[in-house]
Amino acid sequence: QLHLHESGPGLVKPSETLSLICNVSGDSISDTTNYWGWIRQSPGKGLEWIGSISYSGNTYYNPALRSRVTISLDTSKNDFSLKVRSLSAADTAFYYCANGLYNYGYWGQGTLVTVSS
């Protein structure tokens, strides 16, 4: 059974960079069948796909966020990460990591990130 768990700061200041990690257990993130993604949810914008990364490190980003987002793998720790730069209040949301490329069968429990000074 695959298990995903997000970790990171709950409060970040405007203009700063958010760093979140998703730790994966139950499978290797570099297994050739695995793709990983980040999705966020805010009351105003609903569910928003941020981007995905393949087992080999190929990335796919939402064009609306591409200039501010980086997703990467750390195979030594079996986790993957999300960085979002130049934060504003509009980035306040629950952030979820998930497994999949076309649809998302396994999700982390989510972490609330609030952007505020």
Next chain:
Amino acid sequence: DIQMTQSPSSVSASVGDRVTITCRASQDISTWLAWYQQKPGKAPMLLIYTASTLQNGVPSRFSGSGSGTDFTLTISSLQPEDFATYYCQQASSFPRTFGRGTKVEIK
């Protein structure tokens, strides 16, 4: 981006009722559509993928249909644990996009 439009935005129903939720894509997505259920404070849970394939462990009262631009999620006999918000998501192209959700409430 492909826009996903769900209707209704909310529905009031009783236990045992048949509930139908629709999702329309702004362009042809073949059967590249998934449905999720989300309960308060929880992550979304995958119910159906490729428009009509039931995810392992999902009760058979859930079913999905459609292709092209018009899709339907049906709950044949609503159970107490089914009161939740349901989302569709297209998997035809990047960026992946979701509908705004349909909240199934107790009548």
